[in-house]
Amino acid sequence: MKSTDILSNEHRAIEIVLDAMEKSAKRLESGDEVDLATIDDCLDFAIGFADKCHHAKEEELLFPKLVEAGVKRDGGPVGAMLHEHEEGRSLLKSIRKHLDELSAGDEEAKEPLAEALKCYANLLRSHIIKEDRVLFEVAAAALSDEEDEELVKGFDDIEERKIGPGVHEEYHRMLDDLAERVKMM
Ligand SMILES: [Fe+2]
Numbered sequence: 167m168k169s170t171d172i173l174s175n176e177h178r179a180i181e182i183v184l185d186a187m188e189k190s191a192k193r194l195e196s197g198d199e200v201d202l203a204t205i206d207d208c209l210d211f212a213i214g215f216a217d218k219c220h221h222a223k224e225e226e227l228l229f230p231k232l233v234e235a236g237v238k239r240d241g242g243p244v245g246a247m248l249h250e251h252e253e254g255r256s257l258l259k260s261i262r263k264h265l266d267e268l269s270a271g272d273e274e275a276k277e278p279l280a281e282a283l284k285c286y287a288n289l290l291r292s293h294i295i296k297e298d299r300v301l302f303e304v305a306a307a308a309l310s311d312e313e314d315e316e317l318v319k320g321f322d323d324i325e326e327r328k329i330g331p332g333v334h335e336e337y338h339r340m341l342d343d344l345a346e347r348v349k350m351m
């Protein structure tokens with residue numbers, strides 16, 4: 167599989183979590199009962215799988231290769247993607263804070279929690295579209311087969327280094343469970 171296909175497949179996984187976040191936000195807003203453990207799982211996935219692992223593959227390996235191939239960083243597409251990763255990180259901190267407040271019984275935290283969940287999902291959805299439709303197309307055209315193979319090897323190394331051996335597979339199992347829960351929401 168090509169490096170960009172691996173990353174696109176991971177986008178499909180992340181989208182399941184975004185579905186769960188959006189549905190949870192709706193329930194918070196309408197005053198319906200919300201399973202806080204599901205939001206906690208979404209957060210765990212967004213931090214461990216999406217940010218630590220997927221974004222690291224892009225930031226440490228794919229983006230530098232693109233810059234080498236002539237894609238603009240500062241003021242260009244790579245810089246824009248890096249900025250959005252940062253924005254996502256700050257929204258995840260905000261989700262953590264408000265989720266902890268709500269878990270401790272502070273009902274006032276519902277509104278800002280719903281807002282942060284929606285903002286994160288919106289940000290990531292548009293980010294994913296830009297990568298899938300534009301940046302990865304550029305990458306696929308710019309990278310030689312050897313460079314692509316090197317990237318794929320590097321991705322495996324990042325999985326081991328960032329989240330530990332076998333954990334990536336564990337996230338995929340967690341995702342199946344989350345996908346089932348999303349259907350019931
Ligand atoms: Fe990204």
Ligand SMILES: [Fe+2]
Pocket residue numbers: 173177220224294297
């Ligand atoms: Fe991505």
